[in-house]
Amino acid sequence: MAKTKSKYVCQNCGYESAGYLGRCPDCGAWSSFVEETSATETKSLVTPPDKNPPMRLSQIEMNTEIRIETGISEFDRVLGGGIVQGSLVLLAGDPGIGKSTILLQTSGQLCTAGKKVLYVSAEESASQIKLRAERLDIHSDNLYIYPQTNFELIQKHIEEMSPDLVIIDSIQAIYTTQIQSSAGSVSQIRECCNALMNIAKTNNISIIVIGHVTKEGNIAGPKVLEHMVDTVIQFEGDKYKSYRVLRSIKNRFGNTSEVGIFEMGTKGLIEILNPSQAFLKEYSQTQTPGSTIIVTNEGTRPLLVEIQALVGTTPYPAPRRVSNGVDFSRVLQILAVLEKRIGLNLSKQDVYVNVIGGIDVTEPAADLGIALAIITCVRDVTLDSQTAIVGEIGLSGEIRGVNNIERRITEAQKLGFKRIIIPEANEIQEKVKGIEVIKVKRIVEAISKAVAS
């Protein structure tokens, strides 16, 4: 009889310990240890057959991967041009963000194109999925819905059916009988994911698994999941707003900086093919103090978004700083530079910075736009509504160069902007017609040129 062994596993990062620990020494999470028991197997230590001896690089044959295009171009782009056959993809995101919706839509598209899809629903009943499919107008008979949580049964049906694509909704809800711990625990997730990877590779079937994200923003349970799969894509956005951003975080078969943008409507997710236009929909041409337009770079695509700032005398003993959609510590750094380099006194002022549209702007190229939004609000002046802003701010108040400047200028020009303020350090190889390019070296110069123009 197999002996059972007990261990304590951190449910955040997968760290294992022989005894209970209050705090994980690896990831620092508190009270994250759970006891898990597993049957100790006696592994056979037989040398495997030597099928793949070392080869010279030139002897290796390249087989180009076959991709299944889903027909949802934003989804395909994030994956690097479609789902690679035989790959395991993890789709992560907050509960309620639309993971089940996008994968049901993808399944619907593929089935209409004649592919066979097995949708394993471990969280919702078949009739709940049917209800969603009705809403999304999906009727194909190539789509098989299988409400099941047991991994062994799922495996049996995958192997019997041999579909083109399998969806597991979600990895946290399925369990294998090989392990005694409950579904959603690190050991279960790791074991099921490993087994799914095996199925994908041996049968050359693509599998997409859904994974929930924890409060802290990590992919629930283990980081181990991220390491095991071929591709990790994350669905982000504000649940209360309609825009959703699909971002690739890891991709063994493509670029990782790509994003796809969708809008949640009453009949599912709609692709936004021209996101800048969508984000500027509510931008008023009559400018108000505290508002700027920046050109941020998302993957290979530039995006125009509006930044708003509000600065006012604080009623509190310590002034408040709030940022929405931009990195909080970045805003603090910009405020520190503004205080030191241009003498803006904000010690008694509350500062709020907001990105309109519900997307997160993560790159430093947004710095100058944020700074100008704050400055125009403090001084109660307006920027020209036809001017877009790009530039990173250094600690001494200098404006530093950004990448892909030509693409950003072209996007601003396409959307009808007449001027763009960019860092002096950026060299432009090809001049873009129809837009005036203003180069600035320091923050003071940027203010005088932006406000005067």
Ligand code: TYD
């Ligand atoms: P869902 O895909 O169930 O999210 P997840 O699987 O990530 O938990 O979608 C959740 C939300 O989307 C839900 O609140 C309802 C909303 N929704 C729409 O607004 N329109 C639609 O057409 C559908 C199907 C869902």
Ligand code: MG
């Ligand atoms: Mg769901």
